[in-house]
Amino acid sequence: xxxxxxxxxxxxxxxxxxxxxxxxxxxxxxxxxxxxxxxxxxxxxxxxxxxxxxxxxxxxxxxxxxxxxxxxxxxxxxxxxxxxxxxxxxxxxxxxxxxxxxxxxxxxxxxxxxxxxxxxxxxxxxxxxxxxxxxxxxxxxxxxxxxxxxxxxxxxxxxxxxxxxxxxxxxxxxxxxxxxxxxxxxxxxxxxxxxxxxxxxxxxxxxxxxxxxxxxxxxx
Amino acid sequence: xxxxxxxxxxxxxxxxxxxxxxxxxxxxxxxxxxxxxxxxxxxxxxxxxxxxxxxxxxxxxxxxxxxxxxxxxxxxxxxxxxxxxxxxxxxxxxxxxxxxxxxxxxxxxxxxxxxxxxxxxxxxxxxxxxxxxxxxxxxxxxxxxxxxxxxxxxxxxxxxxxxxxxxxxxxxxxxxxxxxxxxxxxxxxxxxxxxxxxxxxxxxxxxxxxxxxxxxxxxx
DNA sequence: ATAATTCTGTTGCATAAGCAACAAATTATA
DNA sequence: TATAATTTGTTGCTTATGCAACAGAATTAT
Numbered sequence: 096x097x098x099x100x101x102x103x104x105x106x107x108x109x110x111x112x113x114x115x116x117x118x119x120x121x122x123x124x125x126x127x128x129x130x131x132x133x134x135x136x137x138x139x140x141x142x143x144x145x146x147x148x149x150x151x152x153x154x155x156x157x158x159x160x161x162x163x164x165x166x167x168x169x170x171x172x173x174x175x176x177x178x179x180x181x182x183x184x185x186x187x188x189x190x191x192x193x194x195x196x197x198x199x200x201x202x203x204x205x206x207x208x209x210x211x212x213x214x215x216x217x218x219x220x221x222x223x224x225x226x227x228x229x230x231x232x233x234x235x236x237x238x239x240x241x242x243x244x245x246x247x248x249x250x251x252x253x254x255x256x257x258x259x260x261x262x263x264x265x266x267x268x269x270x271x272x273x274x275x276x277x278x279x280x281x282x283x284x285x286x287x288x289x290x291x292x293x294x295x296x297x298x299x300x301x302x303x304x305x306x307x308x309x310x311x312x313x314x315x
Numbered sequence: 316x317x318x319x320x321x322x323x324x325x326x327x328x329x330x331x332x333x334x335x336x337x338x339x340x341x342x343x344x345x346x347x348x349x350x351x352x353x354x355x356x357x358x359x360x361x362x363x364x365x366x367x368x369x370x371x372x373x374x375x376x377x378x379x380x381x382x383x384x385x386x387x388x389x390x391x392x393x394x395x396x397x398x399x400x401x402x403x404x405x406x407x408x409x410x411x412x413x414x415x416x417x418x419x420x421x422x423x424x425x426x427x428x429x430x431x432x433x434x435x436x437x438x439x440x441x442x443x444x445x446x447x448x449x450x451x452x453x454x455x456x457x458x459x460x461x462x463x464x465x466x467x468x469x470x471x472x473x474x475x476x477x478x479x480x481x482x483x484x485x486x487x488x489x490x491x492x493x494x495x496x497x498x499x500x501x502x503x504x505x506x507x508x509x510x511x512x513x514x515x516x517x518x519x520x521x522x523x524x525x526x527x528x529x530x531x532x533x534x535x
Numbered sequence: 536a537t538a539a540t541t542c543t544g545t546t547g548c549a550t551a552a553g554c555a556a557c558a559a560a561t562t563a564t565a
Numbered sequence: 566t567a568t569a570a571t572t573t574g575t576t577g578c579t580t581a582t583g584c585a586a587c588a589g590a591a592t593t594a595t
Contacts, residue, residue, distance in 0.1 A: 178449065181449065181452040181453040181455070181456040182453070182456050182457075182460070183453070183457070183477075183480070207438055207441055207442045207445070208438050218427055218428050221427055221441060222427045224445075225427070225444075225445075225448070228445070228448050228449065228452065229398065229401065229448065231452060232401040232448065232451060232452040232455060233401040233402070233403070235401070235452060235455035235456055235459060236401040236402050236455055237402075237403070238459055239455060239458055239459060239462065240402070242459065242462035242463060242501065243462060243501040244501070245501060245502070245503070245552090245553070246553085246581070246582085247581080247582070248581090257403075260403070272541090272542065272543090273542075273543070273544095274541085274542060274543080281462065281463040281464070281465060282465070282582075282583085283465070283582065283583045283584070284542095284543090285544085285545075285546085285582095285583085285584080285585090286581080286582045286583060286584090287582095288543075288544060288545075289544095289545085289546090289581095289582085290581090290582090292544085292545090465582085465583070466551070466552085466583085467551080467552070468551090492571090492572065492573090493572075493573065493574095494571085494572060494573080502552075502553085503552065503553050503554070504572095504573090505552095505553085505554080505555090505574085505575080505576090506551080506552045506553060506554090507552095508573075508574060508575075509551095509552085509574095509575085509576090510551090510552090512574085512575090
């Protein structure tokens with residue numbers, strides 16, 4: 096399941112000039128990685144924040160079996176690090192460069208402590224970090240709202256209603272494939288397809304490709 | 316479902332003297348409420364943090380039907396506010412005094428901005444806030460881990476395994492009733508009871524009252 | 536353009552899980 | 566202590582859902 100940090104940018108509201116100042120204050124210099132290279136492994140105690148300055152990368156979980164899942168897709172401006180990953184065990188999680196990229200690492204403690212050089216931007220940075228974490232938490236909360244319904248039908252409708260209200264419209268586009276949706280709502284894909292078919296037949300929804308339309312009020 | 320802010324204290328590491336200094340810096344004075352009184356209603360845009368200095372309170376969701384659920388139990392040192400509640404809609408959520416209590420309100424923005432008087436404690440405060448939010452997010456994440464299993468059996472075992480590893484023991488005490496557990500893992504209580512019985516019979520677990528023991532490795 | 540891979544759509548079958556309804560045990564409250 | 570309220574334990578019935586297995590569409594890679 097992909098869990099993007101889409102909500103806000105860590106350095107929004109901070110000029111490029113001040114960004115540079117802060118980086119020298121944080122004593123952080125960019126590092127280069129070529130496509131396919133491992134940027135880092137997650138360790139539970141580590142307290143650094145990574146920032147993708149250029150290029151793309153992925154956060155990957157590798158299972159004992161050797162199979163892998165992409166947990167997150169990172170692009171320019173994305174941040175990563177164990178502090179943003181709230182699971183207890185970070186075993187087998189690593190960040191891999193998807194293209195040639197430059198990455199900065201900042202000590203988490205340094206972000207928390209105020210610095211004298213750029214204090215006014217610093218508080219902006221902290222506010223941004225809060226909104227990123229809060230946003231992640233909101234996404235988790237939303238996911239729970241969907242998962243805590245008992246039936247596939249209810250999970251689907253809960254998900255659709257959230258998307259609809261986010262879009263301020265009864266019509267919206269699914270952000271991922273139907274297979275991924277089944278994964279997100281944690282149900283068997285074929286059973287989900289069956290339920291979608293029923294919902295269509297009963298006139299609750301219309302769905303072609305990834306375009307969904309809610310047709311009538313669903314009373315749970 | 317009760318969602319306690321148990322992880323860390325907002326003012327841990329800050330002396331009582333400095334706490335007072337900060338409060339005057341925040342221009343926050345304590346307000347008194349008597350048992351049963353409504354302390355506040357949640358509004359999505361509001362950006363204040365509440366702190367229970369003395370007494371107890373509850374965060375309650377009131378449905379259109381008039382029925383209520385306790386979302387959180389607050390005691391001395393607990394904090395509350397819409398910034399710690401990650402759901403989209405805050406409709407019908409209010410904080411009610413469970414006993415006579417004194418409460419402080421702090422503007423969220425003031426916490427973010429650094430102040431000159433007590434800067435060194437301020438960064439401690441911010442770090443504490445981060446750990447509170449991260450901890451909440453971790454709880455949500457844990458909940459998703461449980462809910463994303465397909466069967467009642469798998470959900471139960473996932474939950475038990477988390478509790479076991481938190482306790483560093485195959486034996487642990489459930490933090491809530493079996494009914495509440497059914498609620499937490501979002502399944503029918505009677506079906507859950509049936510599954511617990513089976514798990515007992517098959518020798519996976521032992522459970523009397525709220526004491527659970529994991530007896531053999533469960534291979535999911 | 537062709538091959539390979541992933542995604543979509545469908546079905547039969549077995550059973551897990553929801554629902555309702557009840558009694559007994561436990562805990563809370565007056 | 567008596568009474569109320571909640572929690573636990575159980576069962577029959579029905580059906581929703583997981584699983585396996587398949588074929589065709591749509592992507593993506595070569």
